[in-house]
Amino acid sequence: MSLDKPYLDVPGTTIFDAEQSRRGYHLNQFCMSLMQASNRERFKSDERAYLDEWAMSEEQKQAVLARDLNRCIAAGGNIYFLAKIGATDGKSFQQMAGSMTGMTEDEYRAMMVGGGRSVEGNRVIGEDGDAQAHRQPQGSAGNNNNKKKGS
Amino acid sequence: MAHITASVYTSHVPAIGAALDLGKTQEPYWQPVFQGYEFSKQWMKDNTPDVIFLVYNDHATAFSLDMIPTFAIGTAASYQPADEGWGPRPVPVVQGHPELAAHIAQSVIQQDFDLTIVNKMDVDHGLTVPLSLMCGQPDVWPCPVIPFAVNVVQYPVPSGQRCFNLGKAIRKAVESYDEDLKVQIWGTGGMSHQLQGPRAGLINREFDNAFLDKLIHDPAAAAAIPHIDYVREAGSEGIELVMWLIARGAMNDVADPSASTRARHRFYHVPASNTAVGHLILENQYLCGTDL
Secondary structure, eight states: OOOOOGGGGSTTOOOOOHHHHHHTHHHHHHHHHTTSHHHHHHHHHOHHHHHTTSOOOHHHHHHHHTTOHHHHHHTTOOHHHHHHHHHHTTOOHHHHHHTTTTOOHHHHHHHHHTTOBOSTTOSSTTSOSTTSGGGOSOSHHHHHHHHHHHO | OOEEEEEEEEOOOHHHHHHHHTTOTTSTTTHHHHHTTHHHHHHHHHTOOSEEEEEEOOOSSSOOTTOOOSEEEEOSSEEOBOBOSSOBOSOOOEEOOHHHHHHHHHHHHHTTOOOEEESSOOBOHHHHHHHHHHHOSOSSOSSOEEEEEEOOSSSSOOOHHHHHHHHHHHHHHHHTOSSOOEEEEEEEOOSSOOOSSTTTTBOOHHHHHHHHHHHHHOHHHHHTOOHHHHHHHHOGGGGGGHHHHHHHHTSHHHHOTTOOEEEEEEEEEEEETTEEEEEEEEEEGGGSOOOO
């Protein structure tokens, strides 16, 4: 009998279950190490060398180096752990969360001040809300990135 | 005997701690948030308990993926504020209450809940931000605190019903302690928010306010909400609200239909960083003083 995972049809959302936890163990433990100031300094001085001390996959390392939190989450990262990378970079939780939407920092902050993202259209995959796959990226930061990639 | 006098519910957003620590509470963005706790700070001075039993979640601080306890009770004499990556918050060391904590651990385990007993850990913003919101910025916290950490990071997390039942067991445990202590139980975390992915920033005012209504008037209905409803309606981190049900389950009216609770304060605001801020104070009515 298969496991009960009713959360797989929530758009733009990866639930950190036991399977994700197993996949992301070393990535998330690397994040935990950044709770020590001395480790933060070592990481900042040579990110690649520090990452190579961990039994992470190359995809996980590349996702961290790119600070692409969506890729980190796909590779087993959890946002509570990944927040340590943002803290090391001097970023707030809002900056980190916003970075996953394609919006600029100002666009994301304005959305939150305006009451946040609506649940309408964003409950189930296949609806037409702004978190649905066909509406990505949502903001001008994502569009700029796409232009850079294309040029 | 010891008894529970009141329950307090509040969000525990890290940015709130940063705003306090950096002196930003009067900035236009933050002023409405802190305004919502002005009543609470006075209430706390007027109703300082002997012990706070503080239900919160550890945010990958004391517990990494090496060990993931579903429920963990702190039995230490003291707890240092954690370095979550920004350096430790400049707040007082949290003093524990090892004797009552050990008593509750023994009683609750005997009531069939598996608690992990923790004699050494640092406490993160999940615990210190609620203390700051309710107590301001004192040199020492006004009373000992028993930290009670709930796993809401890795799925599956405990159900609302299990948390509600756990609250009932904690109430029994407190009332079987011989010393005459006034204990408050706090449920923290929530309300609606999502911190990850393209759906980040989700806020559902209707869900949050319906939850507050249920929590006050029909907590059994709130306890029946399944996980998937929190995720779908309140965002992936809205699941933190199950912790509020532990505090609610410990109130007298849940065990005794003739008892009643009184809501002393209710507050809701959007946004603080990525989340809605919710806050509630419920008193066990027969124990409280006169109306304001």
